[in-house]
Amino acid sequence: MTTSPAPQRPPATIVFIFGGSGDLNFRKLTPALYNLFLDGYLPEQFDVVGIGRSDYNDDTFRERLAEGIDEFSRRKNGPENAWATFSPHVGYLRMDGGDAAAYHLIADRVKAREAEWGAPANIIFYMSVAPQLVPGIATNLSQLSFCGDKNRVRIVVEKPFGHDLQSARELNALLLSHFAEEQIYRIDHYLGKETVQNLLALRFANTLFEPIWNHNYVEYVQLTAAETVGLEGRGGYYEGSGALRDMIQNHLLQLLCMVAMEPPTSFEADEIRNKKVDVLRAMRRVAPDQVDTIAVRGQYGTGEKAGKPSPAYRQEEGVNPESMTETFAAVTFFCDNWRWEGTPFYVRTGKHLAAKSSVITVQFRPAPHYAFPNEASKTWQHNCLIISIQPDMNIRLRFQAKRPGQTLALDPVEMEFNYDTSFKEQQPEAYETLLLDVMAGDATLFMRADQVDEAWQIVMPILDHWAAQTDPAAMPIYAPGSWGPDEASKLTERDGFSWMNG
The missing domain is CATH 3.40.50.720 (NAD(P)-binding Rossmann-like Domain)
Incomplete structure (x- = not known):
């Protein structure tokens, strides 16, 4: 024992x-x-x-x-x-x-x-x-x-660490004029979650995945952070932020880095953070005239929640009735390096969506079907690795198995690791992990100045393009309880894929 x-x-x-x-x-x-x-x-x-x-x-x-x-x-x-x-x-x-x-x-x-x-x-x-x-x-x-x-x-x-690239640089410059970089801990509570930290163990403590963790075998990666709630009285704050700033620029780009980073030579703080910065620097920058092909935004409209009428975003307290602030954002990112060349990373987040869910899905390229009779492949699905961060905390691996019987019929099945059933220890809250790391002087899970800068550089073309659009009627509206505006489906459909909502 x-x-x-x-x-x-x-x-x-x-x-x-x-x-x-x-x-x-x-x-x-x-x-x-x-x-x-x-x-x-x-x-x-x-x-x-x-x-x-x-x-x-x-x-x-x-x-x-x-x-x-x-x-x-x-x-x-x-x-x-x-x-x-x-x-x-x-x-x-x-x-x-x-x-x-x-x-x-x-x-x-x-x-x-x-x-x-x-x-x-x-x-x-x-x-x-x-x-x-x-x-x-x-x-x-x-x-x-x-x-x-x-x-x-x-x-x-x-967070938020700055409102845009310029303000983030100004804040970094001010802090660094008074404190050394090793004294500054830019906190992102998402990175303190057990399942997020387990990404490093999953990738680098197991020989099973590393040989196929690249564009030759991975068809796409999806990262979803969906909320069922609306503003909950935070209209004044959210109106000046929006989904892209509030979630993608920090939380989800940091998760993407952990999925895409190269194997570290050690688990020293700066080595891990160097590998994350390498990913951010390799991320493809988008030209202003290309934003509409890789990014979609939307606002939730009126609807029902728990059987009661739910106001539209523009009807919430503290929100401009003609607001252009997005409550939903979806972006296709590409990491232009040898490992991930051509592999899309689909990222989305939103409020008043169908389920509360933070999930990373890694879909692998299909195996050849020609060895099997046609009827065997009718229910064929791609192999997937599904990493649930919240509210469920588990890792599922989907693969094909033969259905019992005298014919060769295949069905997708899953193997699952679940924190609650595999471990008896209580899982610490994210802030417990992060506060203890600050006390110990371990900055591994905290953002460095260059990480913040690179992340803002990636999203600024999208933010600038959206800021130039001022017609309230042009904002896509989605129903509360849905998975966002219809336009979001086009991001994946143009590549022959779809969002994973299960």
Whole structure:
């Protein structure tokens, strides 16, 4: 019987969360830190400090976060007295991140804790704030003398990282003027999911797939991130973003990199990230007059949800009645290198679609049929590798098998690996994995400045082309509960394929 290795704890750590009184900390960050504490991954000496303008003190802040644990943590209250042991490590600083004079409160907190612990601490600053506040906070932090310590101090920046290529470059330039690249952790929670990380194990720990993982055997790859929900009160944010920026530019392009990357020589952070950048640099750039042949967008219209009327996107609160912001986007990408030359990567995402599903489908080229009688191939389907990220977490391999009986009839069948049935351990939430990596100084799952830049370069021609189209009547509309606008089918049909919706 095998056992899991004992947790390796990081050194003494102080986590400062700007926007600590906000929703992300309430729902995700503190529940993740609490779970890491229960599993023995946090250091014995740690501090979690929320920073915000809300009227909390240490006690009322802890009470508020305890409500978030009860509602959102996968472990809820945990063992008896666990919260009572964890909560004294949680505190609150009421301050305005834009007030440079207030930052002595952070320095005082660090000095007090290091004196109490008798040792220097790793210091993490998590930017759980609106994107426009990040530059000011980073500038103010840089005035603290200890922030120049590349080995101990890290800054975590949430997406969106820029609104376009120019703003992303400006943000990178500002951050890099105050911090070293190895101090900056650009977080994408998608990459912390167990099934996403398992892509590396699937590809590089098994000799089964690598010989056929190329354009000679792979016909196409599809990546889908579909949501059944609409805006859920986020109209103001989404109106300035859209599906291409919100999902494809970051989440789905990063998944594509993990599917398409070359085998690394090691699992060091920069080696993995170098391989991802190689993929992005090999991605075919599209000319403005070609955008309509490789990209489709759409908006959800009126319909029903759970038997009740559902408003169209343009009727949602905070949305322009003539909005040209897409709630659905589909793009065909090509990676122009020796491994993937000519293989299409079909990527799509959208809101109010038929099912909640994040899936990667690798379809292999067909085997020759001529050895079999015609009736044997009537139900023939291509071999597929289907990697489900959420809500199901499994990997399925589809192949042909002979149907029982006296005739040679073939049916597609599947072999399945399922996380829930194969492993008894609880799967950590994405933020647990990512926060622990920040504490350990492991940047493998975080984007580097050049990755961000390349990803924006890839999508900018599409965004610019769409921005030039201002006629609201020209926006394709799709029904809630469908798989998007009819135009999306043309992306795959022109190559003789179709979207995988099952």
